[in-house]
Amino acid sequence: MRKEYLILLLFMSISCFSQNKQILYNFSTVPQSLLTNPGTDFKYKYYFGVSLLSGVSLNVGSTGFSAYDLFANNGVDFNIKLREAVASTTRKDKVTLNEQIELFNGGFKVGDWQNHGYVSFGMYQEFDFISYVPKDLAILALEGNSNYLGKRFDLGDLKLKAEMLSVLHFGYHKDIKENLIVGARAKIYSSIFNATSSNNSGYIYTIPSTTTAYEQVIYSNLQLNTSGVSGYFDENSDVDAARDIKKKTFLGGNLGLGFDLGFTYYPKKNIQITASILDVGFIRHSKEVETFTFKGLYKYEGINPSFNDSDAPSNIYQEFNDAIPLDTIYSKYTTWRPAKLNASYQYAFDDSRAGADCNCIGDDADYKNAVGAQLFVMTAPRAPIMALTGYYRRNVLSNLQMKATYTIDSYSYTNIGLGLSTNLGKFNMYVMADNLLEYRDISKANSLSFQFGLNFVFKDDNEPY
Template sequence: MRICKGFFLFILFFGCYVAGAQNKQLLYDFNEIPQALMLNPGMETDFDWFAGMPLLSGTSFQFGSSGVSVDDIFADDGLDINDKIRERVLGQMGINDELSGTYQIELLTGGFRGKKNTRNFYTFGVYHEGDAIGYWFKDLAFLAFEGNADQLGKRFDLSHLKARGEMLNVFHFGVNKQMGRNLTVGVRGKIYSGIFNFQSTKNEGYFVTDQGQNNLLANILVANMRLRTSGINAIENTLDNETVVGEVIKRGFFGGDLGVGVDLGFTYRLNEQTYITGSLLDLGFLYHTNDIKSFTLQGNATVEGIELILPQDAVNSNRDFWQDLVDEVEALIPFEENNDAYISLRPTKLYASLRYDFGKNLETRINCDCSYLYSSRDVRKRYTNSMGGQIYIVNRPRGPQTAVTAFYQRRFGNGLSLKTTYTADKFSFTNIGLGINLQAGPVNLYAMADNLLAYQNIAASRYASFQLGVNIISWGRK
């Protein structure tokens, strides 16, 4: 049963890594799609109301590996797999290389315009999200693969171990307000309901083998390491009676850890055709008090192996020399467990863009006699073409991670819109993406995919992402 539990938790965590949509550069500032408001609560909108199809309105997945691909290791190229690991993984990957991803599934989403003040647009909903990242633990991997033979005096850095992950539900309510002709701002409040969390990001210390005094070699370990977890033990315990789904649902609907956060955003019109936008997302935290289990390893020890005192120890058959060694190490570097509450910060994201619209004017999508609307709010002109640039920054354990994007969008009337992007980040310098938005009456459908050039050989790709959704949108009665 312990093997089954370990396998389940591996799959659970691995699912966080391989599924995700972190940088949604195709969706950002795609004004025709309501879900773009989740990336910028201050986006300009002309909807009267919208409703997302539950579980279908916004689904996104992403996987990124900055150091190595599946094909690098497992390709049938005639090379020995041990040589490929030694050359392509141990020899090339650094401590800033990562395996990361997030996923997001909208459970409920909607929005409506204020009746008394049509400059206000309100959004609400709940979505399920998972996020995880693990950095390459270079020295520890080298130690495990090559051992410490012939490595006299080399310090293996324990700080290379950095990983974090979480699964949670997010309940949100936002207000989008047109402040005047040129400025639209937005704010969204969030309540986080944590399902599970793990983090080990503040590790310090080293392991080194040096010349010994009583034996030939001495192994020195200086450690200050910590792993914090919340919710994992509760999920693991439900595997025996097969109620894990119920436990996940319970913890995701206020039965787990709780936290709060906020999203901020704006759109500023420099002139009739030029816009600058920006947003700050998930500025918040979770307070973990439920089902906490944390582990620490702190101290230092110098061990020269099993020491024998002859001839006394040669005739002492009752002495367990190995256990004596283990007890000595544990006394010097105690491995402890605790249930202390802790706080985890969300991976805060920053978006910004500059957009220029040009081409023919398009008819307004507001299907009504809009004289009273125009008197209370300014509805911008729409053009067939848009182009510009975007920047994206996300806070990660080893510091901010940045991506830059150039985009072009083409609208074919009010029914069809295409957007293409070129993005450069740590995963790829050849990331070309394509998004399509289709409006068939009140039904809105969109689909987006990144890194299209890599689809020729998925196994060789270090990045993959897609998004899709279905909404019902109204621009008012005729």
């Protein structure tokens, strides 16, 4: 029985991806910025993060409705609010959750300041979830089909991919020229659990019949692939969840490979262009694999049938199960990580060297202020997820940097964010938050994100900055 509940939950829930980190991107005083662009202009001699606290981030968001629309204490019946929320959405609307925790992280410079590279490494755990609104099926569940005779309810709305994984990574970047830095990062993915379903199709429609009350047709071509969860829903299983997750986190799960690429280029000493592509990779699922299918065609003529009552007249319940059975097969499958593209242009001004005689190019720390724009694009099942950010950076003090952002995306047109990074001796601390205007009443927010981290950083006394 628990397996049936899991399958129903996953088919009604849906898909998953990592999110935009526009405040962290190119915020080069923060070591974790290397994870958003392996070619970041990064200056520390070496650093290491505080285990489990060096990089913590949480991002939640929804389009089409907010928590307030459903749970406001305004005297409106919940069922009415739910119907209104569904009516206001489209099949492209989504609910998202992304969480990331660094287990360990570090990096060090190799070579001298005139000709050097940088090695970085670490491991983080990540959970991604995104649920597209299956509007047709939500209407059918809430209102039934009596007012929608002849409407074709589309089962293809169901597309999903949800995953918890760990990522072990090794990066290297190199100053190719005085004004050009390129970097790459290799990744080993270890999937803790996965649920994915794509290319679903099917329909449900009901029309008046010429011989009986109704003619109803259900055509289903649904498939759900899962890995890493079968043991939890076996009634005879004695799996220790904590031990199992720990084992899979440290490369004991379903494995995959991926890479990141990025660069930073200074066409002029105060103009910076960056770009990165992240998570080009795949995971091969071969352990604890179960695939569930609902495939078949059922045609019924008569009064409204009941498909969940084994005592229904003419045993309609059994006929339905025979026509569209739940089958379980065990076969390997491959999933691709959602690739993410970042690009930015930045103009820096207010030279902090006050006219000092230096021909240095590509030193972002030379300027107190900078303004720029960043584009973010991520692959998704229905349409790419995109965001455009304008930002302002300022070196407030020699050991305090600030970045303010304004982002336009599918969640909000009023997304203002702020990030602060400070060095207290060898100790680096950063905190970043998004959608600050919504903190007045977070129940009305369509998206919120928060990041913080603690690192130890060490500068090179010979560096010219």
